[in-house]
Amino acid sequence: MDVNQRIAIISAHLHPSNPQVLKVPFHFHQFLLQLSEFCFILWDYFGIYTLLFLNAEKMGENPILRAADCRAKGGAAGFKVAVLGAAGGIGQPLAMLMKMNPLVSVLHLYDVVNAPGVTADISHMDTSAVVRGFLGQQQLESALTGMDLVIIPAGVPRKPGMTRDDLFNINAGIVRTLCEGIVKSCPNALVNLISNPVNSTVPIAAEVFKKAGIYDPKKLLGVTMLDVVRANTFVAEVLGLDPREVSVPVVGGHAGVTILPLLSQVKPPCSFTPEETEFLTKRIQDGGTEVVQAKAGAGSATLSMAYAAVKFADACLRGLRGDAGIVECAFVASQVTELPFFASKVRLGRGGAEEVYQLGPLNEYERVGLEKAKKELATSIEKGVSFINK
Numbered sequence: 230m231d232v233n234q235r236i237a238i239i240s241a242h243l244h245p246s247n248p249q250v251l252k253v254p255f256h257f258h259q260f261l262l263q264l265s266e267f268c269f270i271l272w273d274y275f276g277i278y279t280l281l282f283l284n285a286e287k288m289g290e291n292p293i294l295r296a297a298d299c300r301a302k303g304g305a306a307g308f309k310v311a312v313l314g315a316a317g318g319i320g321q322p323l324a325m326l327m328k329m330n331p332l333v334s335v336l337h338l339y340d341v342v343n344a345p346g347v348t349a350d351i352s353h354m355d356t357s358a359v360v361r362g363f364l365g366q367q368q369l370e371s372a373l374t375g376m377d378l379v380i381i382p383a384g385v386p387r388k389p390g391m392t393r394d395d396l397f398n399i400n401a402g403i404v405r406t407l408c409e410g411i412v413k414s415c416p417n418a419l420v421n422l423i424s425n426p427v428n429s430t431v432p433i434a435a436e437v438f439k440k441a442g443i444y445d446p447k448k449l450l451g452v453t454m455l456d457v458v459r460a461n462t463f464v465a466e467v468l469g470l471d472p473r474e475v476s477v478p479v480v481g482g483h484a485g486v487t488i489l490p491l492l493s494q495v496k497p498p499c500s501f502t503p504e505e506t507e508f509l510t511k512r513i514q515d516g517g518t519e520v521v522q523a524k525a526g527a528g529s530a531t532l533s534m535a536y537a538a539v540k541f542a543d544a545c546l547r548g549l550r551g552d553a554g555i556v557e558c559a560f561v562a563s564q565v566t567e568l569p570f571f572a573s574k575v576r577l578g579r580g581g582a583e584e585v586y587q588l589g590p591l592n593e594y595e596r597v598g599l600e601k602a603k604k605e606l607a608t609s610i611e612k613g614v615s616f617i618n619k
């Protein structure tokens with residue numbers, strides 16, 4: 230019986246117009262029974278909230294929100310995910326899409342600006358993940374504590390005329406600081422690194438983790454999914470197919486010629502003329518620049534990147550859950566070439582990138598592209614490594 234039913238019954242009994250109340254002589258035991266009913270109602274209405282208020286006042290929090298948070302925490306089981314740089318151009322739509330992901334139970338949004346605003350906004354979405362905001366470096370440790378997956382889109386984006394490597398001086402330091410936070414608060418988390426230049430920031434992260442003695446190469450993944458997303462889209466346009474039916478492996482790295490689409494391995498199997506191959510390869514390699522130029526100084530890809538990041542993060546979470554056969558491209562520690570890092574297809578599992586696949590047969594065009602990619606990649610990787618070890 231709920232509180233309202235109890236109130237209805239008791240007030241009906243006590244109301245002077247109730248003939249039974251008038252007729253039935255006063256009995257002390259009935260009076261006690263009714264008194265106890267009233268006590269229950271008072272407790273239901275006021276007692277629990279009084280306790281919550283007293284407890285929450287001590288903790289300096291709004292008790293009603295705290296109660297709601299407790300209920301939400303008791304909800305769906307899932308993974309704890311942090312987004313670092315959550316108030317940015319990528320961070321905001323990425324945070325929104327992660328809030329919609331049913332595999333996520335707790336979502337921590339960290340930034341050096343505007344994290345509370347983005348958090349308040351996203352927390353009103355009626356999906357199950359509980360959202361908490363963290364602002365500034367003094368809250369970095371709390372933001373990261375207990376996380377299963379950390380997604381990093383923090384850092385400055387390109388303007389027209391810049392290369393991704395031009396971002397190194399600012400973003401290298403940002404990535405180092407964030408990775409030092411991961412060392413302290415969630416050394417076993419999977420890390421999805423988006424901040425550019427990815428070809429250097431992934432080696433930076435690896436060196437920070439190595440120095441701290443927590444490096445697990447399987448758990449550090451540079452996000453190159455946007456190259457795959459673009460490749461699927463552009464190839465589908467040429468073939469006249471639905472992009473969701475097209476799968477293009479993109480290997481190497483994430484900048485200019487290091488982005489190497491393997492058009493000979495497109496699924497469904499198809500063939501391209503030399504002109505189509507040249508056109509598609511260039512368009513995929515220059516996809517980022519195409520957006521930077523179109524935005525004319527207002528930044529680089531944010532919405533398609535958030536989409537790609539969430540597609541990749543979802544694959545990582547399904548891998549962590551133990552799903553079989555999750556294969557995506559990522560920039561990881563690798564023995565596929567002589568370079569210590571290389572993007573290729575990886576199998577995602579409970580331990581992260583559990584298997585790194587070989588490139589498979591390449592045609593002559595791709596072999597030439599691979600040599601160019603490796604040359605530039607070697608320099609970018611070395612730049613990242615020596616940033617930490619200088």
Ligand SMILES: NC(=O)c1ccc[n+]([C@@H]2O[C@H](COP(=O)([O-])OP(=O)(O)OC[C@H]3O[C@@H](n4cnc5c(N)ncnc54)[C@H](O)[C@@H]3O)[C@@H](O)[C@H]2O)c1
Nearest residue numbers: 314316317318319341382383384385386423424425455534
């Ligand atoms: N891997 C890829 O495919 C890919 C694609 C697109 C963009 N990017 C890169 O992602 C990065 C972010 O791009 P954006 O468009 O979102 O930029 P943005 O400037 O819109 O957002 C970056 C956010 O990072 C925050 N930030 C800065 N320093 C920080 C710190 N120390 N700790 C936490 N947060 C910090 C900023 O406050 C800002 O909110 C850039 O480096 C960009 O080049 C990578």
Ligand SMILES: O=C(O)C[C@H](O)C(=O)O
Nearest residue numbers: 387425516517518529530
């Ligand atoms: O091009 C950029 O600077 C951003 C990103 O790396 C992209 O590929 O869109």
